[in-house]
Amino acid sequence: MNGYPFYLTWSKQKGGLTYPLDSVDDHFIYSNKEKKLDLSSISYQASFGLRPNFIEKAISDQLNNFSIVAPKAIFDLKEKVTKDLLKLIDLDGGKIFYTVSGAESVENALKMARIYTGKKKVLARKPSYHGGTLGAVSVTGDWRNQNVDTLDQWTIRIPEPEDDLDLSQTSKIFETNNDLAAIILETVPGNNGVLIPTKEWLQGIQKLCHKHNVLLILDEVICGFYRLGTPFGFQSFDVKPDMITMAKGITGGVIPFGAVWTNDKIHEHFNDKILSCGLTNYAHPLGLAALEAVLAHIEQASFKDHLASLLSEFKKDLEGLSQKTRVIGALAAIDLKDAPSWNTFWDEGISLIAQKDRIILAPHLNLPIDIWKESFNKLEKLLV
Incomplete structure (x- = not known):
């Protein structure tokens, strides 16, 4: 027994990594x-820090109005926020399905894709994480897929981009499987190493989807809401997905929330x-209030100006290291032969996120540049 009356996630219960928490402030x-x-x-x-007052206030204000509603209730906040989210996605229409987590977003996207197409199989990458629920972990390819029973008979792995530059092997998979409902990809796989695809590769996947009537689902749970420097990650690659999954930064992590975007063809399928x-907690008003605050905040010139400055310094500093780095927006991986332990x-x-052969950085989007500089100096010394 680990001494706690609760489970520790994704770890052995004896000796799992924990730390005592006293409190937090904006960034510490x-x-x-x-x-x-x-x-x-x-x-x-926590894209906006650990105490984002503008999100906390929005939730508090909503608590003073109403804090629980039926899933099918129609109210002004629900309509306004959804329209604003669609505007940010900027893909000519579509419709939103709300959830309370990234895994649930993926789960519902997969379900919708299978219902819409009448097909079952889904293509996915090996280095990927899409969530811990049954459907989501079945398309997940990393170690979290290994110790559970999954729907592997419905999942097909595609070659990695560097192993199939012209997509010839991937094309054969599309051509020889007539039961393909969708392909699901993290726009940039984050926790598996910040694996940045080329525009040509991702656009090639989209062309195969169009040719074979396969839905393109982009998992933007990590990449969305300016983590990659654009409102959504796919906007950096000039592709137009059929479905998008969202969570995490959607409320800055202050309250559990998530969403799925589908294109018009999919949502019109369900009209009849x-x-x-x-x-039960579909379109929860506290989540909507937090999302409304996030959408307003990221439209402010002060947010965009600071983010541009931070991303410039972040990229310049990390790409100046002797180690191999991959940086996109406010997300970076540094490859190391023997990474120092998390405790170091x-x-x-x-x-930060310390793995066997790399560390991953994902700073708050509002992190003051002087604090970043100070921390980078520490990192540089630790990586020598």
């Missing part, structure tokens, strides 16, 4: 009275057919 975690800079955005979600998807960075006042 306080543990045993020591402060640690959060350079992971708490699993890529039952959409067999739903959840923690002891120096930095919280």
Whole structure:
């Protein structure tokens, strides 16, 4: 027993990595009275810091109005926020299905895709993570797929971009499987190494989807809401997905929330057919209030100006390292032969994602540049 009355996620229960939490402020975690800079955005979600007052206030204000509604209730906040989200996505229409997590967003996207197409199989990459629920972990390809029973009979792995530059092998997979409903891809796989595809590769996948009537689902749970420097990651690659999954930055992590966007053809399919998807906390008003605050905040010139400056410094500093790095927006991986342990960075006042052969950085989008510079100097010394 680990001594706690609750489970630890994604780990052995005995000896799992934990830390005592005292409190947080805008960008720092306080543990045993020591402060640690959060350079992971708490699993890529705290895009606006650890105490985003504008989101907290929006939730508080909504609590003073109403805090629980039926899934089919129609109210001004629900309509306004959804229209604003569609405007940010900027893909000529479509419709939103709300969830409370990234895994649920993926789960419902897969379900909709299978219902819409009448087909079952889904293509996916090996280095990927799409969530821990049954459908989501079945298309996940990393280690989290290994110790559970999954729907592997409905999942087909495609070659990695560097192994199939002209997409000839991937094309054969499309051609020889007549039961393909969709392909699901993280626009940029984040926790599996910030694997940035070329525009040509992703656009080639889209062409194959169009040719074979296969839906393109882009998982933007990490990449969305300016994590990659654009409102959504796909906008950096000039592609137009059929479905988009969202969570994490959608509320800055302050309250659980998520969403799925579908194109017009998909949502029109359900005009006269039952959409067999739903959840008790669908379009929860507190989540909508948080999303409304996020959408307003990211339209402010001050946010965009600061983000541009931060991303410039972030990229310049990291690409100046001797180690191999991959940087896009406010997301970066640094490859290392033997990465220092998570505790090594923690002891120096930095919280980040440390893996066996790399570290991953995902700073708050509003992180002051002087704080980034100070932390980068520490990182540089630790990586020597």
